[in-house]
Amino acid sequence: MAKIQKIAILTSGGDSPGMNAAIRAVVRKALFENIKVMGVLRGYEGLIKDEFISLNSKSVGNIIQRGGTILKTARSERFLTPEGRVIAYENLSKNKCDALVVIGGDGTFKGARIFSEEHNIPIVGIPGTIDNDLYGTDMTIGFDTALNTVIDAVDKIRDTAASHERIFFVEVMGRDAGFIALRSGIACGAEAVLVPEVQTNLKDLHNHLTNCMSKKKTSSIILVAEGDDAGGAFSIKKEMEKYGGEFDMKVTVLGHIQRGGPPSAYDRYIATKLGVAAVVSLLDDQRSIMVGMLHRKVVNVPFNQTIKHHKHIDQELLDMVDILNT
Numbered sequence: 047m048a049k050i051q052k053i054a055i056l057t058s059g060g061d062s063p064g065m066n067a068a069i070r071a072v073v074r075k076a077l078f079e080n081i082k083v084m085g086v087l088r089g090y091e092g093l094i095k096d097e098f099i100s101l102n103s104k105s106v107g108n109i110i111q112r113g114g115t116i117l118k119t120a121r122s123e124r125f126l127t128p129e130g131r132v133i134a135y136e137n138l139s140k141n142k143c144d145a146l147v148v149i150g151g152d153g154t155f156k157g158a159r160i161f162s163e164e165h166n167i168p169i170v171g172i173p174g175t176i177d178n179d180l181y182g183t184d185m186t187i188g189f190d191t192a193l194n195t196v197i198d199a200v201d202k203i204r205d206t207a208a209s210h211e212r213i214f215f216v217e218v219m220g221r222d223a224g225f226i227a228l229r230s231g232i233a234c235g236a237e238a239v240l241v242p243e244v245q246t247n248l249k250d251l252h253n254h255l256t257n258c259m260s261k262k263k264t265s266s267i268i269l270v271a272e273g274d275d276a277g278g279a280f281s282i283k284k285e286m287e288k289y290g291g292e293f294d295m296k297v298t299v300l301g302h303i304q305r306g307g308p309p310s311a312y313d314r315y316i317a318t319k320l321g322v323a324a325v326v327s328l329l330d331d332q333r334s335i336m337v338g339m340l341h342r343k344v345v346n347v348p349f350n351q352t353i354k355h356h357k358h359i360d361q362e363l364l365d366m367v368d369i370l371n372t
């Protein structure tokens with residue numbers, strides 16, 4: 047295969063802290079290998095709108111510590127159509143890009159797989175999403191920072207919950223996965239964690255909280271994943287009120303604060319490693335793969351695996367939450 051001369055890079059889907067560190071690593075490693083780099087603004091939509099910018103070493107200076115993405119991101123309805131992808135490919139060719147690096151989640155990789163098959167272009171994905179719901183990598187870029195944001199917020203909520211002897215339902219992101227809720231629930235000692243992967247029994251939860259109250263545990267924190275089957279935190283609180291009891295219940299929805307802030311050291315580290323690995327994989331003629339980190343080692347995972355398989359939630363961790371809160 048002809049040596050790659052120029053790479054295009056884009057960020058797609060929900061942004062996550064560490065994306066900039068990954069962009070920086072891709073650009074600097076590529077330039078070191080005498081490969082030019084063009085940034086594409088606003089994800090796949092920017093491919094279609096021909097929003098390409100040249101990137102050099104200076105372009106990615108002083109961004110490793112910044113949340114968000116200097117390339118901006120967006121979701122693209124047009125890229126879901128073959129016609130949209132033809133325009134995207136034509137723009138890649140017009141800008142003389144012969145490979146593509148995409149930073150995003152499973153939706154990003156679904157599009158990349160089809161695009162690569164249709165137009166025979168080498169594409170490597172870097173897992174950038176706070177949800178950590180991607181098969182084939184222990185941690186996605188942004189997950190660790192989001193966890194730290196959640197526990198910082200929950201620690202503050204716990205202060206006022208204790209003062210007023212209240213129960214707080216704290217809703218966290220994760221789209222349809224419970225990894226943020228579970229890992230941050232453990233880290234901040236939540237009295238219960240409700241995740242979409244496990245059916246929620248509100249009567250049991252009510253009994254659990256009544257039991258806590260009888261042991262003079264007069265305030266509790268319940269972490270609720272936004273995709274939980276019992277609905278979001280507000281609907282759960284409403285249902286719980288039907289069971290009666292003396293509970294003073296409140297809801298806090300953390301929302302998009304989980305998507306911002308300076309990336310943690312760990313997120314900067316994995317973003318940098320995976321950014322470099324993405325260029326190395328392209329130089330090794332790899333295509334339609336995601337670079338991931340499994341047991342601290344970089345791995346190449348075919349898109350069709352990371353899309354097809356589902357990352358399972360760890361039941362042992364869920365049990366641990368219950369054990370440590372009896």
Ligand code: F6P
Binds near residue numbers: 060220222272305
């Ligand atoms: O996929 C990342 C994510 O933050 C999810 O956790 C969340 O449900 C979704 O994006 C929110 O999407 P948007 O920012 O488009 O509202």
